Amino acid sequence: MLAQSSVPSRLVLRGVDHTARPTWKLRETVEFYRDTLGLPLVHVISARGWGPATHPDFLHFFFDSGNGSTIAFFYYLGSDEPASLRDRPGRSPLPEDHVFDATHTAWLVEDAAALRGWKERLESRGLNVSVETTHEVIESIYVRDPNGYFIEFTRKLRPLTEIDAEDAALTLQAAMEAEAQAAHAGRRVTRIDEVWSRKGALLDRDRERGAGVRLFVPRVEEFAALVRAARGRSACRVSEAPGYHVIEADGPVEFSRRELGLKPAVWWGLFTGGLHGTIEAFDRDRVRIVPQAA
Secondary structure (H helix, E strand, C coil), rough: CCCCCCCCCCCCCCCCCCCEEEEEHHHHHHHHHHHHHCEEEEEEHHHHHHCCCCCCEEEEEEEEEEEEEEEEEEECCCCCCHHHCCCCCCCCCCCCCCHHHHEEEEEEECCCCHHHHHHHHHCCCCCCCCCEEEEECCCEEEEEEECCCEEEEEEECCCHHHHHHHHHHHHHHHHHHHHHHHHHHCCCCCCHHHHHHHHHHHHHHHCCCCCCCCEEECCHHHHHHHHHHHHHHCEEEEEECEEEEEEEECCEEEEEHHHHCCCCCCCCCCCCEEEECEEECCCEEEEEEEEECC
């Protein structure tokens, strides 16, 4: 008789317990998170180095970051900060180094008033705080901690829906297919246009294909201005597909950011839904899409 497994049939994560990063500034880190941000210090582990002889003795300390989660730091006694990190604390809260700054902590706040309140509090402590930045479904501000790590405060602009999940799956499928095709040809994908085109081709599988320009726009509020602008143009036709508006034109199509009233972070992702056509020009205020060459 087979022994019954003690593993649940469906494993579910219950949220983030903690995030952790190294710090080389013990006092400054404690003062920033405990005193400036007001996060309670809830636990400290102090220990001899584990594992290899090169592992220093350390402190591992945790701050309460809300809803049962903590943010933690490793402070390795007697170790020196890497030279590559020494100038980061003084940098502006802008993603100047996309690799380093991609690793960051984002805390959720309740609403626009709370976001403004945090901005005022941080600036009153003499910190350099970014302007409010809209990234499709969230609005955020950023600041750097004593080690130069990005700290983000964000509010949700709308809840995520099944449309978002289905669109996300299609985007990553398109990206993986584009990378596989590029690898087979001995090259790499370096432009998002290639992913957008592949996604457009996936969405085109169930449609009667034709020449011209075709834009697939997820049926969510942040891209609604693009659909409204297209409906106001005699050269464009707008139809419906599951989860998407479809904008079609026989010839070139142009839009401007000012016309659409979009924040830059949303503007640069304007064709995330996928497209059939070639982006001929795309700058801070103007985009032009032309039919693909035969």
